[in-house]
Amino acid sequence: xxxxxxxxxxxAQASSxxxxxxxxxxxxxxxNWIPFSRFMELALYTPQYGYYSGGxxxxxxxxxxxxxxxxxxxxxxxxAKQLAELLPQTAGNIxxxxxxxxxLAATLxxxxxxGLNHYYIIELSAELAERQRQYILxxxxxxxxxxxxxxxxxxxxFDGIIIGNEVLDAMPVERLIYxxxxxxxxxxxxxxxxxxxxxxxxAQAELTQTAALYFPPLPxxxxxxxxxxxxxxxxxxxxxxxxxxxxxxYGFDAAQYYHPQRKEGTFIGHYRHHTIHDPFFNIGLTDLTxxxxxTDIARAGTESGLDLIGYLPQSxxxxxxxxxxxxxxxxxxxxxxxxxxxxxxxxxxxQHEMGELFKVIAFGKDIDIDWTGFSHGDICHKx
Numbered sequence: 001x002x003x004x005x006x007x008x009x010x011x012a013q014a015s016s017x018x019x020x021x022x023x024x025x026x027x028x029x030x031x032n033w034i035p036f037s038r039f040m041e042l043a044l045y046t047p048q049y050g051y052y053s054g055g056x057x058x059x060x061x062x063x064x065x066x067x068x069x070x071x072x073x074x075x076x077x078x079x080a081k082q083l084a085e086l087l088p089q090t091a092g093n094i095x096x097x098x099x100x101x102x103x104l105a106a107t108l109x110x111x112x113x114x115g116l117n118h119y120y121i122i123e124l125s126a127e128l129a130e131r132q133r134q135y136i137l138x139x140x141x142x143x144x145x146x147x148x149x150x151x152x153x154x155x156x157x158f159d160g161i162i163i164g165n166e167v168l169d170a171m172p173v174e175r176l177i178y179x180x181x182x183x184x185x186x187x188x189x190x191x192x193x194x195x196x197x198x199x200x201x202x203a204q205a206e207l208t209q210t211a212a213l214y215f216p217p218l219p220x221x222x223x224x225x226x227x228x229x230x231x232x233x234x235x236x237x238x239x240x241x242x243x244x245x246x247x248x249x250y251g252f253d254a255a256q257y258y259h260p261q262r263k264e265g266t267f268i269g270h271y272r273h274h275t276i277h278d279p280f281f282n283i284g285l286t287d288l289t290x291x292x293x294x295t296d297i298a299r300a301g302t303e304s305g306l307d308l309i310g311y312l313p314q315s316x317x318x319x320x321x322x323x324x325x326x327x328x329x330x331x332x333x334x335x336x337x338x339x340x341x342x343x344x345x346x347x348x349x350x351q352h353e354m355g356e357l358f359k360v361i362a363f364g365k366d367i368d369i370d371w372t373g374f375s376h377g378d379i380c381h382k383x
Contacts (some may be wrong), residue, residue, distance in 0.1 A: 017050035019284040039188040040172040070103035072344035076107025092117030094158030098167035102132035106139040173224040223265035237304030251292030266291035306363035315355030316377030
């Protein structure tokens with residue numbers, strides 16, 4: 001028996017219908033076919049109507065998913081230990097992508113106020129930026145909150161630490177299928193005014209080369225490529241004058257990602273904490289995502305001249321930085337606060353929760369320290 005999914009509000013439903021019409025119009029203007037990456041971009045980022053650019057709350061128990069910073073402030077407090085080691089060798093700036101609710105920014109501001117010059121949040125959504133400002137003001141002091149600077153475009157250069165928690169997985173992906181000893185590109189067309197998936201021969205030489213590098217040559221094998229993620233890392237690397245980059249996300253190395261048994265890829269939707277397999281379900285109200293190919297991310301960074309510092313499961317990263325010590329400071333082990341906090345820490349580090357699926361990858365440039373977060377458990381050899 002299928003679970004009964006919560007119904008969207010009338011306003012949300014109207015927004016979804018309007019976005020669907022916009023997408024249909026674009027498809028009609030492009031000979032009844034657009035790449036899946038373009039559909040995903042429109043579904044997630046169309047101003048006012050896209051999943052990330054609309055006004056509804058996405059994160060938390062009332063949203064579609066829960067992130068580590070909203071689970072427990074210990075996540076941000078632990079990450080702050082790593083950033084505190086790095087900031088003195090830079091201009092003292094943090095640049096956060098995908099700041100979401102502002103939980104992580106508020107926690108880091110509280111724990112890094114002495115060594116922090118500016119905290120830049122790169123945010124395209126004005127509504128979300130305002131929500132972040134409000135949360136940070138309510139959970140820090142005016143003096144600390146004054147270090148926040150919101151940007152809608154990338155700065156000319158970075159001198160500091162770039163961080164992104166669950167940023168890479170929110171970028172549009174190309175979906176391909178291997179058929180008849182060749183690659184077909186999955187796109188979106190209209191049939192009787194309904195959105196459908198439709199395939200065409202893959203024409204781009206660069207995507208074909210990347211697919212041949214990763215995909216096993218199995219009939220009907222379907223998966224994703226991540227050119228937007230690759231280009232994003234390359235762009236940041238070109239602008240990074242000095243400092244580091246830390247990205248935390250769910251994903252695999254290429255051998256795991258493109259395992260022959262993972263023949264349907266990793267693309268999925270999330271709606272009110274339910275898994276959705278139909279990409280056209282409540283467009284603009286459903287999170288569309290795919291796992292990260294960390295081998296590709298490592299290639300993008302190193303080929304752009306960055307030092308690959310480490311790659312390891314989130315559990316090792318947090319344990320290396322002393323999250324258990326921070327938990328011990330909460331109070332008596334039999335107190336309600338300790339028990340509740342311990343349960344959230346368990347979610348962050350347990351291999352069957354976020355501890356193993358989520359990975360941490362870091363790059364550096366002109367930084368000369370021992371990165372404590374990567375002292376044990378590094379698995380760069382798998383990349």
